[in-house]
Amino acid sequence: MNLRCQSCGAELVVEAELRTTVCPYCAAPSVVERPPSVDSPAPTFALGFSLTHQAAGERVRAWARSRHPWTHSGLKRAPLEIIRGVYVPAWLYSARAESEYTASIGEDYKETETYTTTENGKTVTKTRTVTKTEWRSLAGAHAEYVPDVLVTASRGLPNVELAAIEPFDLRALARYAPALVAGWVSEEPSLSREACLTLAREEAQALVARRLAAFMPGDSHRELRFRTRLEAESLDVCLVPVWVLAVRYAPQAPPLRVVVNGQTGVVHGKPPVSWVKVALTVLAVLALGVGAYFFLGGRS
Structure with missing residues (x-):
């Protein structure tokens, strides 16, 4: 699209995807009203x-x-x-x-329950509080x-x-x-x-x-x-x-x-990833894992 600069009179060409331009001769800004x-x-x-x-x-x-x-x-x-x-x-x-x-819709409630466990080789009975949920259906409208x-x-x-x-x-x-x-x-x-x-x-x-x-x-x-x-x-x-x-x-x-x-x-x-850094990190983790394996294996 052609546009005449309102400041110096130069004929300008404005790209179709733009609605503004600046005159290269006098730096005056113009706006296209398509x-x-x-x-x-x-x-x-x-x-x-x-x-x-x-x-x-x-x-x-x-x-x-x-x-x-x-x-x-x-x-x-x-x-x-x-x-x-x-x-x-x-x-x-x-x-x-x-x-x-x-x-x-879930409504929580608390309940005390009894359970058995082993302590010092003996079976003992204890209680604990547990949370349970009761479910109910709901239907409605929202605006x-x-x-x-x-x-x-x-x-x-x-x-x-x-x-x-x-x-x-x-x-x-x-x-x-x-x-x-x-x-x-x-x-x-x-x-x-x-x-x-x-x-x-x-x-x-x-x-x-x-x-x-x-x-x-x-x-x-x-x-x-x-x-x-x-x-x-x-x-x-x-x-x-x-x-x-x-x-x-x-x-x-x-x-x-x-x-x-x-x-x-x-x-x-989108930050560019350095695959060299990724590879070095993977190698370092593998080396630590192998070192820990041999260290623990040597002590056993």
Whole structure:
């Protein structure tokens, strides 16, 4: 898509997956307002960045230093090659959940029982207090509102990665305005609305399952079964702030991608494993085991 810079008049080409650009001649930021569609509507809300570029780098360095002992040693001293702040499109979903459920509810009670044991070669009778559970069937209905389920609308940031850096502080949501994202990389939705709606419903159902389990009375429960209807569904596009970094931990390996919540600083990445460290650890454990065997065998 072509766009005329409002500052110097240069004709710019904006990639289809982006909604922002910066003029290479005068550095003026521009925002593309494309016609909305079913799968790519105009954003309704946006969350601003609270974490600076420098702070994001510091969070990633601290994260790298705290990884498990089998992480590739190059990660701790790796340079951060690229740090970009991206407004990632996500769908914000809410619904009313109506559930019907059945379960077995356990009520604990204590009972004193008599038992025999052997002490000093003699059989003696003793008593002890044991906990037993009485099970009863329960059926009922449960209704609740499921707000603020966030799922990715970007092919570039899978939902599992977005979920790993949640939650975002949605109290800071603002109505979208082009000025909020000017000068930043801002991505257009690249996943279909239906695919995202399916993801959101799955997350909402999982949330209802956890809440129903917590709602059950008694001391314990089992065989919880339920059927949930999601009604009065709401789905809006929201732009969320994410720092995306490339970490070069080894010359021969591709950079490791790390993402950081642009509000809270939560970091997510898949630390590379050093198989040399793993092998050395296994050999050390085997050596200790063999040494202990011969030591104990020699004393017997």
